[in-house]
Amino acid sequence: MSYLRQFAARIVGQSIRIFARAITAVRAEWKGIEPVPRQRVYFANHTSNADMPMIWSVLPPAMRRTVRPVAAADYWLKNKLRAFVGPEVFNCVLVDRRPEVKDKPMDKIIAALDEGSSLIIFPEGNRNMTDDPLLPFKAGLYNMGVARPEVDLVPTWVANLTEIMPKGEIIPLPLICTVTFGEPIHVKKGESKDDFLKRASDALLAQRPEVRS
Amino acid sequence: MSPMMTDILLLAFGSFGILIALTFVGEVLRAREDPATNNPVLDTYMTRVQSWWGMVAFIGVALLLGKPGVMILFGFASFAALREFLTLTTKAQADHLSLALAFFVVLPLQYVFVGMEWAALYNVFIPVYAFLFLPMVSALRGNPEKFLVRVAETQWALMIAVYCVSLVPALMSVEVDGYGDRSLLLIAFLVMVVQFGDLLEYFFGRRIGRTRVAPGLSPKTWEGVMMGVASAAIIGAMLNWITPFGLIGAALMAAISSFVGMLGNLVVAAIKRDRGVKDWSHLIPGQGGFVDQLDSVIFAAPIFYMLTVYFYG
Numbered sequence: 001m002s003y004l005r006q007f008a009a010r011i012v013g014q015s016i017r018i019f020a021r022a023i024t025a026v027r028a029e030w031k032g033i034e035p036v037p038r039q040r041v042y043f044a045n046h047t048s049n050a051d052m053p054m055i056w057s058v059l060p061p062a063m064r065r066t067v068r069p070v071a072a073a074d075y076w077l078k079n080k081l082r083a084f085v086g087p088e089v090f091n092c093v094l095v096d097r098r099p100e101v102k103d104k105p106m107d108k109i110i111a112a113l114d115e116g117s118s119l120i121i122f123p124e125g126n127r128n129m130t131d132d133p134l135l136p137f138k139a140g141l142y143n144m145g146v147a148r149p150e151v152d153l154v155p156t157w158v159a160n161l162t163e164i165m166p167k168g169e170i171i172p173l174p175l176i177c178t179v180t181f182g183e184p185i186h187v188k189k190g191e192s193k194d195d196f197l198k199r200a201s202d203a204l205l206a207q208r209p210e211v212r213s
Numbered sequence: 214m215s216p217m218m219t220d221i222l223l224l225a226f227g228s229f230g231i232l233i234a235l236t237f238v239g240e241v242l243r244a245r246e247d248p249a250t251n252n253p254v255l256d257t258y259m260t261r262v263q264s265w266w267g268m269v270a271f272i273g274v275a276l277l278l279g280k281p282g283v284m285i286l287f288g289f290a291s292f293a294a295l296r297e298f299l300t301l302t303t304k305a306q307a308d309h310l311s312l313a314l315a316f317f318v319v320l321p322l323q324y325v326f327v328g329m330e331w332a333a334l335y336n337v338f339i340p341v342y343a344f345l346f347l348p349m350v351s352a353l354r355g356n357p358e359k360f361l362v363r364v365a366e367t368q369w370a371l372m373i374a375v376y377c378v379s380l381v382p383a384l385m386s387v388e389v390d391g392y393g394d395r396s397l398l399l400i401a402f403l404v405m406v407v408q409f410g411d412l413l414e415y416f417f418g419r420r421i422g423r424t425r426v427a428p429g430l431s432p433k434t435w436e437g438v439m440m441g442v443a444s445a446a447i448i449g450a451m452l453n454w455i456t457p458f459g460l461i462g463a464a465l466m467a468a469i470s471s472f473v474g475m476l477g478n479l480v481v482a483a484i485k486r487d488r489g490v491k492d493w494s495h496l497i498p499g500q501g502g503f504v505d506q507l508d509s510v511i512f513a514a515p516i517f518y519m520l521t522v523y524f525y526g
Contacts, residue, residue: 025293025296025494027494027495160300163304166306166309169306169309171309171310171313171317173299173309173312173313173316174292174296174316175296175299175300176296176297176300176494210489
């Protein structure tokens, strides 16, 4: 039975990837890193539910197998379909954001890093519905960088998704989506949380492709 | 085998022969080079030759499949070009529905009309009906900010990526006296003279180019353009056996198409400069996107179509 589920997860994963490629011609721009299997935390801007599948789709197969998106348990456990896609197709690290819950999200994230997985995280915490390019970052990225300083933190910009699928629209537009990977950053010795988060946010903004209009 | 099939196969073998020669030249140059140095011009040349192999294979197979093959190929090219174009244009959420209509209604309908050979409809559908109705759909959402820029850029995208591209397969519906049903070959003729004209324009421009056509926009030179157009005319004359134009007519049609295509390439370069991008996308290795690869064919197609209808139809 579990083999069957694994097989189904593979099929669903490939279908999502092919669908993303066909509609948005999604492609990776490896500006600051090489596409090599190496432990990394990809931290990305978050404007749409499609952000994570887009990043996941552009990673080469070997990297896709070791990457685990960090995602909200309340979203991915809402129904049976999501509970299959989130944990089994994308192999998400599900974290519970409610303060009253015992198991702390950071423990699960560190545990996943210690297993050797790479991670995809959205340091803004929530989807950005404002006109600002980024919301202020939450402390999680800093805590990861302090706890496991050897891991590369890679700024990852997902472009055009707001235009492909603005909030409230039903039909996605087949525009070209680009995922840009920048140069990795690390928490410097003695760097304060606010300084680091500001630097991380700037590093992410710097990956935004410029199109004048 | 029908005579047209024989012609298509002859053309395909001819193109393969030229491509084998081009690949061979590139490989010889590479072999003679010190492996430690890297030569970006040679690398670009080699990736381009590889993409041409793909292009010749795709167009060849499409022509052999006949009308359905050609329709699917150019329909897909239109989709890819429109996607590249609209990724760079000014738009607001108020345009979401009109843009969705452009992709999922206007584009397929244009190809249906071309497929049905309804010339009276496919010639005005985008320039008139899409032009009038899509801005109405955008206006209904009530956002006046940059309105004219938004609707004008969307219309431009449709004209270039859908209308102009669709006039290539529309050549199949042109009736020429004494030419029979060989009008598929006009597509091969147009694509070949324009693309080879471009290639030779690039080659001569690098060799003997002095006077820039549009400094600050493109490295094209008048010397290169003249030689490119002249080469296109010669290639056109040599290919006159697949056209109804006759020797002089074929040379003239080739020269005009090639020249219009080169100027079209300048227009596309100006748009790219304005938007601050180098290529429209990265779908074709070494060439950028579909618009980069097809820009000259896109601009030459309507002129070639109209001249064929006017003088030979």
